Structures are given as C-alpha cells and as structure tokens.
Amino acid sequence: MADEDxxxxxxxxxxxxxxxKLCRAISLSPSATLWAIGSRSIDKARSFAxxxxxxxxxRLYGSYxxxxxxxxxxxxxxxxxTSLHVQWAVLAARHKKHVLLEKPAALDLPQLDQIxxxxxxxxxxxxxxxxxxxxxxxxxxxxxxxxPQLFGHLNSVHRNSTFCATPEFLDGNIRVKPDLDGLGALxxxxxxxxxxxxWAAGYRLPTSVVALPxxxxxxxxxxxxxxxxxxxxxxxxxxxDLDSPRHPHPPYQTVATFHCSFLAxxxxxxxxxxxxxxxxxxxxxxxxxxxxxSFDFTPATKFVELHIGWSTKPERIQVSSxxxxxxLMVEEFASLVRGIKRSGCQPDSxxxxxxxxxxxxLDAVKKSIDLGYAPVHL
Amino acid sequence: MADEDxxxxxxxxxxxxxxxKLCRAISLSPSATLWAIGSRSIDKARSFAxxxxxxxxxRLYGSYxxxxxxxxxxxxxxxxxTSLHVQWAVLAARHKKHVLLEKPAALDLPQLDQIxxxxxxxxxxxxxxxxxxxxxxxxxxxxxxxxPQLFGHLNSVHRNSTFCATPEFLDGNIRVKPDLDGLGALxxxxxxxxxxxxWAAGYRLPTSVVALPxxxxxxxxxxxxxxxxxxxxxxxxxxxDLDSPRHPHPPYQTVATFHCSFLAxxxxxxxxxxxxxxxxxxxxxxxxxxxxxSFDFTPATKFVELHIGWSTKPERIQVSSxxxxxxLMVEEFASLVRGIKRSGCQPDSxxxxxxxxxxxxLDAVKKSIDLGYAPVHL
Numbered sequence: 001m002a003d004e005d006x007x008x009x010x011x012x013x014x015x016x017x018x019x020x021k022l023c024r025a026i027s028l029s030p031s032a033t034l035w036a037i038g039s040r041s042i043d044k045a046r047s048f049a050x051x052x053x054x055x056x057x058x059r060l061y062g063s064y065x066x067x068x069x070x071x072x073x074x075x076x077x078x079x080x081x082t083s084l085h086v087q088w089a090v091l092a093a094r095h096k097k098h099v100l101l102e103k104p105a106a107l108d109l110p111q112l113d114q115i116x117x118x119x120x121x122x123x124x125x126x127x128x129x130x131x132x133x134x135x136x137x138x139x140x141x142x143x144x145x146x147x148p149q150l151f152g153h154l155n156s157v158h159r160n161s162t163f164c165a166t167p168e169f170l171d172g173n174i175r176v177k178p179d180l181d182g183l184g185a186l187x188x189x190x191x192x193x194x195x196x197x198x199w200a201a202g203y204r205l206p207t208s209v210v211a212l213p214x215x216x217x218x219x220x221x222x223x224x225x226x227x228x229x230x231x232x233x234x235x236x237x238x239x240x241d242l243d244s245p246r247h248p249h250p251p252y253q254t255v256a257t258f259h260c261s262f263l264a265x266x267x268x269x270x271x272x273x274x275x276x277x278x279x280x281x282x283x284x285x286x287x288x289x290x291x292x293x294s295f296d297f298t299p300a301t302k303f304v305e306l307h308i309g310w311s312t313k314p315e316r317i318q319v320s321s322x323x324x325x326x327x328l329m330v331e332e333f334a335s336l337v338r339g340i341k342r343s344g345c346q347p348d349s350x351x352x353x354x355x356x357x358x359x360x361x362l363d364a365v366k367k368s369i370d371l372g373y374a375p376v377h378l
Numbered sequence: 379m380a381d382e383d384x385x386x387x388x389x390x391x392x393x394x395x396x397x398x399k400l401c402r403a404i405s406l407s408p409s410a411t412l413w414a415i416g417s418r419s420i421d422k423a424r425s426f427a428x429x430x431x432x433x434x435x436x437r438l439y440g441s442y443x444x445x446x447x448x449x450x451x452x453x454x455x456x457x458x459x460t461s462l463h464v465q466w467a468v469l470a471a472r473h474k475k476h477v478l479l480e481k482p483a484a485l486d487l488p489q490l491d492q493i494x495x496x497x498x499x500x501x502x503x504x505x506x507x508x509x510x511x512x513x514x515x516x517x518x519x520x521x522x523x524x525x526p527q528l529f530g531h532l533n534s535v536h537r538n539s540t541f542c543a544t545p546e547f548l549d550g551n552i553r554v555k556p557d558l559d560g561l562g563a564l565x566x567x568x569x570x571x572x573x574x575x576x577w578a579a580g581y582r583l584p585t586s587v588v589a590l591p592x593x594x595x596x597x598x599x600x601x602x603x604x605x606x607x608x609x610x611x612x613x614x615x616x617x618x619d620l621d622s623p624r625h626p627h628p629p630y631q632t633v634a635t636f637h638c639s640f641l642a643x644x645x646x647x648x649x650x651x652x653x654x655x656x657x658x659x660x661x662x663x664x665x666x667x668x669x670x671x672s673f674d675f676t677p678a679t680k681f682v683e684l685h686i687g688w689s690t691k692p693e694r695i696q697v698s699s700x701x702x703x704x705x706l707m708v709e710e711f712a713s714l715v716r717g718i719k720r721s722g723c724q725p726d727s728x729x730x731x732x733x734x735x736x737x738x739x740l741d742a743v744k745k746s747i748d749l750g751y752a753p754v755h756l
Binding site for chain 2: 058254261275287297
C-alpha cells in the first residue's frame, strides 16, 4: 500500500447506486482513498455515508461544486446521469481534477470531445467506468488472441448484454428518462457491447455499422432494446497481416453483432471466433464470482473420423483476481494519476481513445436507427 | 430390436463422405437396416462397401436409379449435391420410397415444394438430415423453454456455425461449386443456423429477414461466409400469450442473428435469451462427445448486493444419449416409415414443415443478399 499521503484522493460527485460499489472499490484499492462525497443536499450525502459505513474522515458536501472545488481532491468519480456528464466532467477538468466517468461517457461524440478536450488541455487523466477491461481475464484473453497460431485473424464476434429490469426501473430509473440518459439501453448496455466488440477487434474501427430493424422503445422514445452489426471490410483497411499468403481468400471480412435489452434475463456473453481458435465468455461485464472468472478457449478444432465428435474440447481457463475488477480499475486510474502528479508523466491516451471509439460507434448505431436502419459508413 | 424382416430397408443413393456416417447410424438403429448402395459406377459402390466394412448382404448398384427401382428398398437416404435433390427425391417418392434428404433440402423453396408435393401425393415420409434435432438434449432444452417461469418469452437468439475449410475443400468440394451446391455456406451451415433459430422460436416464422452487409464469396460467386438477422415483430403476429398483462411493454420484438462461415475455426454455439432464463450451447450441430452432451441454463438471475456478482450461477445440464444423434434420426425416420407401411399411418407432417420453413427463411436471406441487404418481409 502507498503511504497514506501518497494515495490519490478521490471525490465522488453524486450518490447514485453505483457509487456504493465504487466506495468499496476505492477502499480496496491500495493507491486510492475516498476523500469526499457530494450530493445535491448535505442530508443525502450524510445518509449515503451512514448507509455505507464510510469513515468520518470522508468530507461530506451538499453540492457537486464543493467536491470539484476542494483543493485536496485529486480526482473525481462521476456517477451522474449522462446528460450531466459534459457539464461536470469539463468543470472538474478545469479544476485540474482527474476524471473517472461512469458510462456511457456522453450523450454523443461532440459532448465527449468537449470532455476529452478539457481533460487534455488541463493535463488530467480521463477514464470511463468500464470495469471489465481491468479484469486479468481480459488480458489473458488478449494474450491468446494475439497468438496467430492459437487464434489467427478475427472472423466474427457476438455479444449479448441484457438484464431484466423491474417495473420500477422501467417506470422511473434515470436510464429510461429522455432528459437524463437519452440513449437508454443503447447507452447503458450498448457501451459494454460496443466496447467489448471494439476490444476484440483490437480497437480498429469498423468500416460500417448498421442497426437491426428491431428496436423497442418506451413511450418517451427511449431505447429499451436494440441490436446492431458492425462490419470490417478489410479490403478498405490496409493491413499487411491480411495481405499475406496465409489469407488467400479475399475479400476477407469480419462481422460483429450485439443485442442489448432491459427486457430479458441477465446475459453478458461474448463469442469471438477466429480463424484458428475461438473464445466464449458467459459473464464478461460482471463476473459471476469475484475471486475467479473463466472463459472457454477452443483451439484449432476438427471433427474426428466420421464427423461424430470434436478432435479437441474447449478448455475452460480460470483466471483468479486478487482484487475485484472495479478495484483494479480504481488502482489503474490512481496509479496513472499518481504518475502525472508526482512524476510529471503525461496522461495515458489509451483510455480516452477507447472511450472515444466506443462513443463514435454508439453514435453510428443511433444514427442508423434514426435513418431507418440504414448502414452508416465510418 | 425389431424382427429382421420388420426393419426398414434403406438404400443410399450416392457415396458421399457423409454417407459413411449414415451407414454407421443405420447399423446402430434397431429399426433400420442398410439394404443397398448405389453409386455412379459399380466400382465406386464396391470400393465404398469395402472401405466401410459393409456386410456382403448389402446390394451394390452402379447407378442411382437401381436403388430407387429396387422393390425391396423401403426408403432412400440421399446425400447428393443439392442441385440433384429435386430430381432424385421426386423420383424416389414416385417409386414410393420414403425420403431422408441431406441438407440443404433444395436450392430454393420452389424446388423443395416439388419434392414435398411428390412425397405427399405418394404418401411417403419426408425428413431432412438435421441430426441435432433428434438428440435428447434438444428435447431437454425445449422442456425448459416451454416453462413460462423458467424461460418466459423469447428475447434473442444468436447462432454461430463455422468451420475452417482446408484449401482442398475451398478448391474442389461440392459445397463451393456453383452448379452443385450453389448456396455454399448459406446452404450448408446456414441450414443449421436458420433451423436452430426457427426451432428456438417454436417454428413461428419471422416477420422480416435481413442479411448483414458482410458476405464473402469465392471467385465463382458461391457464398463462403455470411450473416443475417431475423426479426419477429409480435405486434404483427397475433399471440394471446403476449397480449397478457405479463408483457406490459409493447412494442415487443424478438431478434435473432447468425453467422456462418467456411473460413473460421469450428463453432456451433447457440445463445437463447428469454425474459426469465437463458440457454447457451457450445456444440449444437455435432456434440463434442457421443455419449453425453451439455448446455448451460441460467435461470432468472439478478446481481448480488452492490452488483459484484450473480445471484445464481448458470447450471450445466448434462444429457446422456444411448445412441448417437444420427442413429436417433434414422430410428425416428424408420419408425415413421414402419407406421406408414405396417399400420397405415399418415406421414408425419412435422418434418416436411420444419424443412419448408427453414428453406423459406434461407431463400429470404439469399434474396436480401441479392437485393443489396434489403429487408425481406415474410
């Protein structure tokens, strides 16, 4: 653990439900400490502190602004409704606070670009709240996927991201309110879907995006369920790897599909099919258990004689995790912040780039829906 | 086992590779016996019989016609290239032979309708060669899916169906030849994809089908890889179940996507997400092992407190099978044939209806591709 005065002091802006998970994550992260909590009223902040057993040393504020202005706060975590992200993330950056922003990062790319510009020009770290990227399982899958023998080139990806919202959620949650989280399930669950597909594609943007003609909206027009496909037409993406004699079957393409919904049983599976291997995960967004998570890896497989079985079985690969993924996210964020603060490092551009590409594709899905499911070329 | 003279006498028309698997299946099926094999030359038939250790009692013919005309043959299995299906299936039916037809059943629905009309008017059983439908795992999944508490209504389905074809296959296999299997991967693997999606949807036809703008063809224009989506807009499908107060969120829709490819590692996974439960299978088309096959069932699942895990884990359900699925298919086919032959039963209309719906949707996918990925309404 870092010395107490070396720990990054995080202020939480807003007492959303997800903030409870982050309080615990910050408490588990050796490099961070929870410094302050701000809510729209001091009573709400006090009640949140009491309910979550926070130390009395945590400063409680009756406004968001006080957190952002607290000179002792190094970084803020913003679990606010998406419509408020641009205002508060930009304000925080201008106050030289590093920004850990709950997803979806913004309502659209122009808003996110305002945030990223503010972070960049104030030399503060930006990171969105996609926790699964920080689980060691994710790195383990990446290792396999970058091995040409074990995985090969990417052929297809499918991602489900659903949960069964309660009637109360569908009636009143901020994620179904047009003025708060106008992107609905596309913003909330779609952030994970698009994010994991881009991750699988090594963050190369698709050449086109098309929403499937299946969108369910509530009476206010907020998306409750939708699906889309992303296409990589590698003929239009120069890539020396794919022009080698190992890939003699042009035109070579990659396709990804995803489905997200507030109206279905919990699912968060990812299937990634490569030319030489494939990966299946059941619980990508939030692992079933904290200590250990698994995925199935199927290496180059043929049929046995007479096609009555498989030559190799999928292998279940178990990856243990000393800290929960959200604590690893806080730890990664805090270590970057410390590097900037103490050692004069530049903010890591990887994280804003990931968020920006995710938002860009989300925008394209939304545009495709608005255009009556027309393809949107990127 | 049936008395020897009670067993249904099957003639195989054509010595394709898949015929070897069916020879074994027939030998394992208590109700069937392999009676004859016909190839384009008697030498090929002899060589096939020798290579597969067939009993000397199996009649060997140097033409397809002799099998069809053999008065002792009750039923034929036709593993011919798809372009020959209509000719030989119709001929077989006219000779009062029951027809077990390798998939894809035909090049298009008009051809299949000729076959089905010939079977119907000659009162012979028709069944296509989709073996997975006969595995007890398939019935076990259906049981769960018809339980409103355990599964609920169907939300989404995704199916991968891929294998990594060898250069020799891509160069010369009948499945990539425009004059033999003109539908390529869409016909071969798409038959399984569409078939399992329709199965999951209880064989209700989708309201629309749209191919995704990702099709890889060989130089002769045969599809090597493609993807599509099927949409059920239940507002357009009267269904009292869905108009109940249990489904208060109109407009309610179901979406399915599939990807099929000759250019990727072996995959045959199916993910079915319902409102109350979900099912994931890794090896739907051909189980990894013969004796036992599994699937994962996830009952109604929530997050645990703080959203740091799942309230219930997916349950791995193992289903053992006394006979391989292809022998169960032969057994089902033979028992229907026996019922018609001995007891005057009518042919079971279930099997031709399943094939017809599968072909109808395949045709719609093909049409959508030909129309530049436009939606095709059914």
